[in-house]
Amino acid sequence: MATNQEIAKAFSTIADLLEITGANAFKVGAYRKATRSCEDEPRDLGRLARESPTELDSIEGIGQSTKAKIIELETTGSIHELEELRLKVPPGLSLLLTLAGVGPKTVKLLWDCAQVTSIDDLRTAIESGAVAAIPRMGAKTVTNLRDAVAAHDLAGSRPTRYRLGEAIPIAEAFLTRLRAAPGTVRATYAGSARRGRDTVGDLDLLVSTRDHAAAKEAFLTAPTVSKLLAQGETKCAVVLTNGLQIDLRIVDDSAFGAALVYFTGSKDHNVFLRERANQRAMKLNEYGLFRTDSSASADGSLALVAAESEEAIYRALDLPLWPAELRESHTADFTQPPPRLIELAEIKSELHAHTTASDGSLSILELATLAKARGFHTIAVTDHSKASAQANGLSVERLLQHIAAIREAEAAIGGITILAGSEVDILADGRLDYDDAVLEQLDIVVASPHTALRQSPEAATARLLAAIRHPLVHILGHPTGRIIQGRDGLSPDIEALCVAAHECKTALEINCHWSRLDLRDVHVRAAVSAGCLIAIDCDIHSPPDADNLRYGIATARRGGLCTSHCVNAWSAEKLHGWLRSKRS
DNA sequence: GCCGTTTTCGGCCCGACTGTTTTCAGTCG
Numbered sequence: 001m002a003t004n005q006e007i008a009k010a011f012s013t014i015a016d017l018l019e020i021t022g023a024n025a026f027k028v029g030a031y032r033k034a035t036r037s038c039e040d041e042p043r044d045l046g047r048l049a050r051e052s053p054t055e056l057d058s059i060e061g062i063g064q065s066t067k068a069k070i071i072e073l074e075t076t077g078s079i080h081e082l083e084e085l086r087l088k089v090p091p092g093l094s095l096l097l098t099l100a101g102v103g104p105k106t107v108k109l110l111w112d113c114a115q116v117t118s119i120d121d122l123r124t125a126i127e128s129g130a131v132a133a134i135p136r137m138g139a140k141t142v143t144n145l146r147d148a149v150a151a152h153d154l155a156g157s158r159p160t161r162y163r164l165g166e167a168i169p170i171a172e173a174f175l176t177r178l179r180a181a182p183g184t185v186r187a188t189y190a191g192s193a194r195r196g197r198d199t200v201g202d203l204d205l206l207v208s209t210r211d212h213a214a215a216k217e218a219f220l221t222a223p224t225v226s227k228l229l230a231q232g233e234t235k236c237a238v239v240l241t242n243g244l245q246i247d248l249r250i251v252d253d254s255a256f257g258a259a260l261v262y263f264t265g266s267k268d269h270n271v272f273l274r275e276r277a278n279q280r281a282m283k284l285n286e287y288g289l290f291r292t293d294s295s296a297s298a299d300g301s302l303a304l305v306a307a308e309s310e311e312a313i314y315r316a317l318d319l320p321l322w323p324a325e326l327r328e329s330h331t332a333d334f335t336q337p338p339p340r341l342i343e344l345a346e347i348k349s350e351l352h353a354h355t356t357a358s359d360g361s362l363s364i365l366e367l368a369t370l371a372k373a374r375g376f377h378t379i380a381v382t383d384h385s386k387a388s389a390q391a392n393g394l395s396v397e398r399l400l401q402h403i404a405a406i407r408e409a410e411a412a413i414g415g416i417t418i419l420a421g422s423e424v425d426i427l428a429d430g431r432l433d434y435d436d437a438v439l440e441q442l443d444i445v446v447a448s449p450h451t452a453l454r455q456s457p458e459a460a461t462a463r464l465l466a467a468i469r470h471p472l473v474h475i476l477g478h479p480t481g482r483i484i485q486g487r488d489g490l491s492p493d494i495e496a497l498c499v500a501a502h503e504c505k506t507a508l509e510i511n512c513h514w515s516r517l518d519l520r521d522v523h524v525r526a527a528v529s530a531g532c533l534i535a536i537d538c539d540i541h542s543p544p545d546a547d548n549l550r551y552g553i554a555t556a557r558r559g560g561l562c563t564s565h566c567v568n569a570w571s572a573e574k575l576h577g578w579l580r581s582k583r584s
Numbered sequence: 585g586c587c588g589t590t591t592t593c594g595g596c597c598c599g600a601c602t603g604t605t606t607t608c609a610g611t612c613g
Contacts, residue, residue, distance in 0.1 A: 024585080025596095026585070026586085026595090026596055027585050027586090028585090029585085029586095029596080030585035030586055030596095031585075033585090033586080034585085034586090060586095061585095061586070062586090063585060063586050063587080064585090064586090065585055065586085066585075066586090100611095101602085101610090101611065101612085102611085103610060103611050103612085104610095104611095105609080105610055105611085106610075106611085136603085136604065136605085136609085136610095137604095138603065138604055138605095140602085140603060140604085141602090141603065141604080144602090144603090191613090202613090204613085229601095230600085230601055230602075230612095231601090232600060232601055232602095233600090234600070235599095235600055235601070237601090237612090237613095247612095247613075249600095262598090262599095262613095263613090265613085267597095267613075270597070270598085270613095271596085271597055271598095272597095273597085274597040274598070275596080275597070277597090278597080279589090279590095283597090283598085284597080284598085285597085285598055285599065286598085286599075286600095287599095
């Protein structure tokens with residue numbers, strides 16, 4: 001059975017190989033779009049291919065040819081056209097495409113003229129002078145190739161993408177520098193970071209200023225800059241010492257909105273907006289939306305329609321303003337009003353937090369004080385259960401003492417409800433780590449998988465369904481147990497979990513830590529369309545964890561979550577009523 | 585290869601920067 005990632009990888013490889021053979025660029029682009037669509041699809045494509053292939057027709061960017069290939073891969077285990085391409089094009093060439101500044105034309109040139117079919121070949125050809133002998137390969141290009149190979153060797157130990165919670169603080173440090181530069185009017189980050197993706201390939205910064213040179217200076221002289229990739233009047237790119245690339249775009253403030261639209265993307269969304277502009281006799285670029293019909297002025301410049309704000313541009317295109325997190329290719333219809341997405345300020349409770357009783361750094365009172373300072377009406381103390389020995393999980397006896405301590409603390413602090421809870425391990429077979437008689441004494445139960453995270457999808461589905469259906473469980477914590485760039489975690493049938501969670505009124509958690517973000521965005525999308533309740537929790541172990549809420553909110557928004565279905569946004573009365581409903 | 589409030593054929597977003605060239609091709613986002 002082919003996973004969505006495997007199908008996406010097959011299309012991506014087809015695109016690479018086609019590109020090297022010099023195929024039609026639009027055909028290559030179609031495969032790249034199909035790749036993104038498969039990566040973003042919450043449903044299991046292999047299952048759809050087997051059980052209801054017509055549903056594949058509804059996926060943006062999947063047509064008759066790519067649909068047939070998905071079915072072929074699912075039923076035969078391979079794609080004939082891909083195998084044919086692999087016979088024609090040496091496999092090492094697609095790796096050459098990953099080198100900085102190397103595209104399909106360069107790869108083809110190196111292959112044709114110097115028989116380069118791998119990065120090792122390229123290294124040899126550079127040092128032997130074979131590359132320099134190729135037409136249009138000047139000294140500077142050879143140097144750039146040598147650097148690109150060296151960077152590739154170095155990158156072996158480095159991630160190719162950076163997690164959102166690692167990238168955002170770096171972006172904000174650069175924005176602080178830019179805002180302090182003379183002439184700066186506005187500065188922000190855009191790109192996939194603004195769209196809230198769980199990892200970013202690079203950072204895109206945008207600054208509007210009256211002094212382009214000062215902004216450029218502030219950017220290029222930052223202490224963490226390690227390598228200059230490009231610098232022009234309006235655009236600079238650098239690599240930091242940690243390997244992260246940052247692009248800066250400098251514009252006049254009158255064009256800030258147009259530049260923000262352009263720089264936020266996604267790529268597919270930009271194409272959509274520009275095509276829509278064309279249909280209306282207009283042109284959209286990073287400087288504005290312009291009329292292309294007869295209204296051009298005497299000097300040949302086009303009449304400006306909108307540029308100063310995103311709102312103005314969307315309005316002029318007869319579209320509602322869509323939140324950045326939903327500007328992705330899978331969004332169904334941008335002409336419809338977007339959902340009113342949940343916002344950070346609407347979160348009024350934290351339902352997953354640890355204390356010194358297990359592996360947290362805060363006492364019950366310190367935790368409650370932190371939550372109160374954030375304006376929350378409720379904080380749940382959910383220390384680990386006994387199976388999590390490595391996290392100092394609580395025995396039944398310790399748990400009962402802890403409940404008593406929580407009751408005392410609540411009486412002492414006042415002004416906030418402290419719930420006595422537990423983050424109970426879901427054992428590999430789906431049983432919970434405490435007996436029902438113990439769980440019944442708790443105000444809230446978060447059930448989470450911590451071990452056996454490599455079990456089969458079927459076993460994982462059965463295990464998590466058991467927890468969702470357990471009458472005393474309120475929240476399924478970090479459902480897959482994935483660690484971004486660490487481990488894949490479980491691969492349960494998400495649709496089945498969503499159906500059960502909706503039926504049982506069990507909330508599915510978005511764990512806000514940037515190394516988890518679990519549920520991930522596509523899972524949230526599936527949960528939202530199934531009508532599930534969602535909990536957005538920081539899984540607080542120490543005070544800084546509470547600041548991760550923004551990443552969970554971004555993930556929730558990418559999934560289309562509205563306030564009504566987020567239990568943390570409910571009033572105390574509604575939240576406590578829901579919790580008690582599982583205690584009758 | 586995908587797609588359709590002008591189309592089932594003929595389009596398909598747009599511009600900056602670099603390097604090798606004297607006007608442009610390649611790459612990137």
